[in-house]
Structures are given as C-alpha cells and as structure tokens.
Amino acid sequence: MIHKYSLNGFNIVLDICSGAVHVMDELGYELVDYTSADMPEKCPDEAYNALNKFSKEEIDETYSELYELVKEGLLHTPDDYDQFKGKMAPAPIKAMCLHIAHDCNLRCDYCFAAKGDFGHGRKLMSYEVGKKAIDFLLDNSGSRTNLEVDFFGGEPLMNFDVVKQLVAYARSREKEYNKNFRFTVTTNGLLLDDDIMDFINKEMSNVVLSIDGRKEINDALRVSPNGKGCYDIIVPKFKEMVKRRNGEQYYVRGTFTRKNPDFYEDVMHLYDLGFDQISIEPVVSDPQISYSLTEEDAERVGQEYEKLAKKIIEMKKAGESINFFHFMLDLDQGPCAIKRLRGCSCGNEYVSVTPEGDIYPCHQFVGIDGFKMGNIDDGKIDNELKAEFSKANIFNKEHCRDCWARFYCSGGCNANSQQYAGGIFNKHEVSCLLEQKRLECAIMIKAALAEDEE
C-alpha cells in the first residue's frame, strides 16, 4: 500500500508499511500507479499507452527502478502487522498526569478543563493524595524504568509547594525501586518567579508554556477572571524561563481556533519573540461553539500548514531553525512499529489523577461519566476498562486500519473521539483531516531539505 501526493512541487510516494519515502519525477509518479507488490518484471502495455508522452526507454528505465524498490521491500510492502496484535495488551502503568490544581488564575474560553476546575469545583491536590499517586505509579509500573509524571492543572503553579514536595518524594524512592522519574509541567506562566523557574529548570525534563501567539489573539481568549488578557505579564516571564534553560527542552504551546485560521502569523510572532520550540495546535471543542474548527475549516487550515511548511524550509536553508511540534518527524529513527501501533496508551500505560485521587484514562477524560477507573486511596483500578483502552489501537479502529497515516498518527485522540464522535473507537473527522495534512507537510519538508543536501 502506498500513499502518493504532490505538494510544493514534490511528488511524494510513501510506502505505508515500510515507512520508506520516495520523491519521484513526473514519470515515476504516474508510472507507480501501474506497479504492485507482485508486479511483473516487464512493464505492462497499458502503462506505455497511458504514458505515451514519455519515450519507451524512459518508461522502461523508470519501471525497472520501481521494480527494484519493490524487491528491496521499499515499495508496496504488504501489511502483515497483524502478527503483532498480541502486543496490544494491558501493560504496566508508566506515565501519570497529576492534576495538581483544579483551579486556575485564568479563565481561557476554550479550556477543556471547564475554566480550570474540570466542572467539579476548585480544588488543590494535597501532598498525601499526590504521594499515594506516586506510590501507585511505583507499584504498578512493573519493569518499566522511566516513569513520567506531568504536573498539570488547572494551573499547577497555584499549588507549587506540593509539586516540590512530590518531586522530592519521588526522587527519594527512585533508587530503591530502580526507577528514573521524568517530570514535566504545563503552565500559563502567571506565577513564574525566580524560585519556581530555578526549581523547574533543575527538576523538569520539559516545560510547556502556554501562549497563543500575537497579543490580540492571546488576549482574546486567555484572560484573567476580570477579563484582562495575560500577554504582557507572561511574555517576559517565558523569555526569562527559556533563557535560563539555555533554550532547551521547552515548548511554547498555543491553540488556534476558527477565529485565527491565520495561525502562521502566531507561530512567526512567537519566533520573533525569541522562541523556537513551538507547538500551536487546533482547538478541540464542541462544534456548536462559534470558534470550533469543523470539517469546513480543514481546507483553510491546511493551506496555513502549507504556508508554514514552506517558511520553515526557507528558514532552514538560511541556517535558521524553528521546531514546530507537529512537523517533527524522524524518517530514520522514529519510534518502533509497536509504539506506533499502540497509539497514545491512555487508560492503559498512562493515567490521570485528580485532586480527589480519582483515576481517569487521561487528563481529557477527567470528569466524563463512566470513565473513572478507580481511586488511589485503595489503589484498585478497573481492569476491564483498562483492557478496553488497551484495545484502542489501529487494529480495532475501523477507520484507521487502512489509513495511510496510521503509523504516524497511531489512531488519534481517544478523548476527542469519545467527546465529539460518540466513542473511543469512532472517527473524529476533522482531527484526521488535519493530522493527515500535517504529516504531508512534515514529509514534504524532509523532501525539500534532502534536495538541498545534494
């Protein structure tokens, strides 16, 4: 199976099951339609007829190149991944999102946490609950060495003393359990001060700084309870934070909505502010809300991704660099096929814990009826639900089985599917359209940069 597309002057053919990417001239790109896994060594007559604008010699030459690729296992690689289905089973829990504060000092309109409190009232996680959650992770992580803990909210800095205590506690157990904790934190930045910055930089492997881009865009939705935008407060703090991290291991992370389909400008604005690790992502919200992105917006958003991709190529060629999260792709050494087949692993290897100690499949499932998996107080977890989530992979999602993007996207976001498509195994159309477009752009960037290497 292949996926072919032309973008920005590149004819790209992706061999889906091997992951090989080919850039072809016009002839190759057309002739590939006449090839298959069991293609004969000699070019079929119908191909000569259909491509008669090319000479027979050229066609033969190209045909034999394609034939060679098939033989090498780089084109029309058959899908025999079914043999790995058995690896999609319940597994140890190795990653946890700690909802350290279900409270927030902003009231961002699109927040999936229902303005910070996840719809269940404002609450901070106590040290005791957090400690039990860490113990739960230690006890349920089996032989996994690397354990990830995200401090999330609401706004985690509103309960930062507990964050500090929990980091210290987890570190104190690392040796005995032979584990390596990796912490990350996502913050809106309002409370960042010297002390907190230094702590984060010492202890956290990644920090996600929330900002949407241009001042007017950011301040339209990222507002304090009195309605005032936060741009002017957070920008200097984020700059300082990143400077103190030597510009490494961070993301400035924002959301675009139907109101700023020109989010290219926001990415470039962030770059102009001095940030080069950037993640600007589509809002996921109820289609009834005015700023929600729908299938109708996919084309417009797609054009913006293309514009950004072209700009990134131009910048790279000029020796500048911008790392756009959703275009990151390593064609040679990405994750293994098993990970790609498994998907996000929420509810199986990854769980979220609320201030009350309730366990949910992930941060986006918090508060959704029927998805509470247990409570860390007794440490018992609904294994049936866990098993169900272990099945949420591309083998069991009808729409993903044959999707060309399945080894990159890995089945999409279960929470989005649950909330906006009626079930974790269902298709959330607009997410798929955007994901596929991003991947096409990411691969095209590789093609453009490879051309330059020659």
Place this chain on the structure above:
Amino acid sequence: MKHVKTLNKTNLKKTAAKGGCSECQTSCQSACKTSCTVANQKCEK
C-alpha cells in the same frame, strides 16, 4: 536512481521485533495534551 529518490531506507517492520519496551515518553506528555502524534516521539533504545 534517476527517476526516484528515496529519502530513507529504514524498514519499520524490522523495528517491531525488538520494539515495544515502553521506555519512551507517552505521546501526550511531550507538549500537546490534545492530540495523538506518535511519530514525533524519540525512541529510547
């Protein structure tokens, strides 16, 4: 090759045999928290 340029020769399927150790980051932990993008994660091996 004259008509085809291959950007990468790795074979995904080969990575399946030894893969699946789960020592790498889960996808939602890297930045996004709203979408699943696995291909941009790093392998720890």
